[in-house]
Amino acid sequence: MPSVKRRQKQGCAEVKSYSQHWPCMFPQHGPGKKHERRIVLEPWQQEIVDAYPWEFIRGLFHSDGCRITNWTTRLVGGERKRYEYPRYFFTNKSDDIRKLHSDTLDKVGVEWKMTRRGSDPFNISVARRASVALMDAHVGPKF
Template structure:
């Protein structure tokens, strides 16, 4: 049996990493092709390049979480997101539904997912009139502890302490995510008598609509922290809508959120 020293093995690995074929390295160094293949496999395994399952790292517990991107993604999730894992799925998936009318929002959603989960792939699934921006991760339960059975408005939605700290540090990103999911900027109009003549008057306004009392409170509490004045508008007997209409508050929203695109 021939024993090959570490110098020869390192020389082979240098050639292989440079793109040389196994057979060429075997002939050049007079080493069996099977040995070259084994060295290459062990080298790739040590560097995490082998195909198959790899240990994934939680971006919050074991990495550097992009807190700004997470605040925005959290807002999107609370509005139009859901996490599922059925028996056929080894890994849970996060989906954010984005209307085809707002391609810019899809791009922002995808970029925020990639920023929060830099080691995961993100895809877009075509649906009628919309796309699901989607990714898979074993750490979704950790990043989104609000997940649970049933609809969001039928169960409590409370931020964990670490989530609240992120929202407090990045309130506008959180507000922006909520508006981009369940909100809008519109132009309202009314009429006024001016010198005896009735004239049309237009003004911009932001709306946020969500059936969850808890999610609306998260939104309104965050508006209070950034100095935005708001009111509640009822849809029938249900106060599902939060309105921002005062000029100074709309100007703040325009500076940090803006219309969908």
């Protein structure tokens, strides 16, 4: 029988649970680093993600992502102008986790690009205006 403890904190509820059966619920858990082992959803887990894609996306962004204000400069009429725009980033070393994330973004119509850190494709970037608006409507800021 799992042990569950709940404690109200400012801005959130802290929930802790202890059980020997957690590996049955999260078979992806295991020894070693996530990016060095295979991460695949079980069919019943994929059904939940398919039914609640925005909740899955929100959870991923709130754990390993951020929303920033990006900026660039352009020469307009001989004068340098600064432009700012919102952008979402998701960073994870696991190819499998990034694929689960990008596949789900595709399903909800969010355009994204893979950006690299050196030669490694660690980041998923959402910068197109319509896609950022979708993300703002469904994901929102981290608290």
